[in-house]
Amino acid sequence: MNFLGVIGYLIQSSGLEELLSEASILLPGTAKKAMVGKPFYRCVRAHLIVLEALSGLHWNSFESYCISSCTGSSVFDDIAGIIASATDGRLIQVELSTHLNSLTSPIAEFDNSINTYPTSKLWLQYIRMVLIMLQCLLADRCGNWDLHLKAIRMMPPFMASTGHNKYAIYLTMYLQDMERVPEQLREQLLQGHITVERSVGSDNAVxxxxxxxxxxxxxxxxxxxxxxxxxxxxxxxx
Incomplete structure (x- = not known):
């Protein structure tokens, strides 16, 4: 996926390559290749590990921000209460989703407050790019046409900013063509006929x-x- 190379280009010289090597996530040579998006599966795994670590740090900082500014602190209390009294896994998922959705605005406010710092801005952008990549992979795995288009729409600006101008141009043209597909073909695409399954199972298409x-x-x-x-x-x- 060319977008992995875009992520590596924008994050180069940030110390990520050295981090992946010193943490024994990737070998030194592989960590260097990961900055251009290869090898694919090892590169994806490395970004997943870094994303999980950054998301944890981001959440801890956000929680401290909410407590200090009295924003969303009651929501944290509600979430803690739900987890403590949980008996049904599906019920807790529904209740947590409701409360977590109420944190969307506070999280956006927090991100805007730290976006003025260059380092924070860099890693927030990295998190966003990795999430776009994961959305695209999920769409392929599940054959989700709408999610596929949603992920593709967010890629051209990053492609253009890293000099991948042809990708930016043709992705835009691709999106325009997909908006004009015949209705019969669109129905097939919505049914998941956009990927290839090479083995028996579910959510394993490419x-x-x-x-x-x-x-x-x-x-x-x-x-x-x-x-x-x-x-x-x-x-x-x-």
Whole structure:
């Protein structure tokens, strides 16, 4: 996914590469490759670990902010009470969702208050980019067409800011084309016919491009495939 390279480009020289290496999340060579988005699965795993750590720090700071400003402190008390008295897993999920939704505005206010600091602004932007990447992956795994388009719509500005101008242009054109698809095709897309499932199960699909790169293209690039074929005069003559 090219967007992983965009994340790495914007976060380079932040110390993330050294952090991934020193924390033994990735080997030094792999950590360097992760800044350009490769290898795919290791890169995604590394960003997930960093996102979890940053989200925890962000939440702790937000909680302190709410307590000091008396904003949303009652919501924290309600959440703690729900967890303490929980007996039904599904019931607690519904109740927590209601209370957590009420924190949307306070969190936005908190983010705006710290967005004036360069370091905070950098890591908030990193969190946002990783969440966009995860939305795109989730859409592929589940075949969720609307979520796929939502994630793609948020990518062009980041593509353009990192010099991936062609990606920014063609993603915009892609979105425009998808708005004009025939109704019959749109119904198929909404049913999840946008991904490829290579094994039995649920929520394990991948994008067609990913499936192609990890199957036919991968085999063609190995020994005996098309790699170096044009350098063989006899093969070209055939």
């Amino acid at each position: 994008s067609p491009d990913h499936a192609l790169e990890s199957s036919l293209n991968l085999e063609a690039k190995q020994k005996g495939g098309i790699k170096g074929l044009t350098l063989n005069g006899t093969a070209v003559a055939k």
